[in-house]
Amino acid sequence: MTNADMTRQRFTGRVALVTGGGSGIGRAVARALAAEGASVAVAGRDAATLAATVTLIEADGGTAAAIPADVTVAEQVSRLVDTTVDRFGALDVAVNNAGVLGRPGPLADVAEPDWHTVIDTNLTGVYLCMKHEIARMRGRGGAIVNISSNIGAHGRIPGLGVYGAAKAAVSALTRSTALEYIGENIRINAVSPGPSDTTMSLRPGETPADRTARLAAALPIGRVGTLPEITAAVLWLAADESGFTVGHDLVVDGGATA
Ligand SMILES: NC(=O)c1ccc[n+]([C@@H]2O[C@H](COP(=O)([O-])OP(=O)(O)OC[C@H]3O[C@@H](n4cnc5c(N)ncnc54)[C@H](O)[C@@H]3O)[C@@H](O)[C@H]2O)c1
Incomplete structure (x- = not known):
């Protein structure tokens, strides 16, 4: 974060809810x-990582609460939103960021349980969160800002077909839902990052340099996205200054889909 952002x-x-807030992009967005x-209500499955995010926010002088919830389970999402409003009095901003990459592989090798995990988390989770939010x-x-992915718009990273299908659907759901609620002053947009500097884009044992080399075809800018670069896009869409932007899928991917 730059000094300009800090001021x-x-x-x-405002009251904000961030799912998948215990790590990566979600933690960075919650802190920002x-x-x-x-x-900020920091939501996710792992109480320990959520608590660590809250500790970081409080150390910076901010206000946050950890609220464990699995976004694939309707009752837990409903309770998450209720708890956020009970705790902080309202819900103004929601960042639906929780997601999983799944086990990469060509389609015929994708096991049905893995299909369901990726679709349930990345797509059904966004549906459930938006519904209750x-x-x-x-x-x-x-x-509302949904975290999609540029893989929803291109297939050039092999083995991510199921993930890409779920994210393409998130972008589509963002557009249609945005128009359904435009008359109620609920603005819904998406951010579609390209490969970014979190553990999700790292394979086991891989260094960041290995990752850049492996993903070269999808990184025309020659590097992955940084957390401040992704966070800036999310906060802009969540803020009033983007008030004329509705149903937009903001691609932040170093030119990969250009
Ligand atoms: N890192 C990238 O390269 C990249 C690129 C494009 C899009 N994205 C998207 O950004 C989002 C954040 O990913 P990240 O890179 O920070 O990775 P990450 O693995 O650090 O974050 C994902 C978070 O979601 C949580 N989560 C997973 N399943 C959940 C569930 N069922 N209920 C609640 N929480 C759950 C995880 O515990 C984790 O905290 C994801 O939606 C991901 O698809 C990431």
Whole structure:
């Protein structure tokens, strides 16, 4: 985060919910929202990593709560949104970021349980989160940012077909849902990162340099995306300054889909 970002307070008095907030992009987004004044509900499956995110936010002087929830389970998502509103009084911003890559491989080798895990987490999870978030935003407005992926728009990283199919569907669901609620002041957009600097894009035993070499065909800029670069896009779509941007899928991928 730059010093300029630190002085901006676009989310003062707002309540934000970030799924998958215990690591990677979700943790970075939760910290950035809190640094700009939001009270942040940090959600995910692993209580220990959520607590670590909250500790980081509080050390920076921010306000956050860890709320364990599995985004594939409807009752847990419903409870997550209720708990967020009970704790902080409202829901203004939701970043639906929880996701899994799945086990990479060509389609005929994809086991059915793996198919369901990737679709359930990346697509059904976004459906469930939006459903319950929208219910709480109706009547007062809000902003939702779904984390999709540029793999939804190209197939040049082999073995990610199921993941790409789920993410393409997230981008489509973002567009249609955005138009359904545009009249209620609920703005819904997506960010589609390219390969970024988190453990998700690293294979076991791989160094960051190995990763850049393996993904060269999908990285025309010659490197992966940094967390501040992805976070800046998410916060812009969550903030009032992007008020005329609706149903947009903001690709942040170093030119990979250009
Ligand atoms: N890192 C990349 O290269 C990249 C590129 C494009 C898109 N993305 C997307 O960005 C998002 C964040 O990924 P990341 O790179 O930070 O990886 P990550 O693995 O660090 O983060 C994913 C988070 O989602 C959580 N999660 C997984 N399943 C869940 C479930 N059922 N319920 C609740 N939480 C669950 C994980 O525990 C983890 O904290 C994902 O949606 C991913 O698909 C990542």
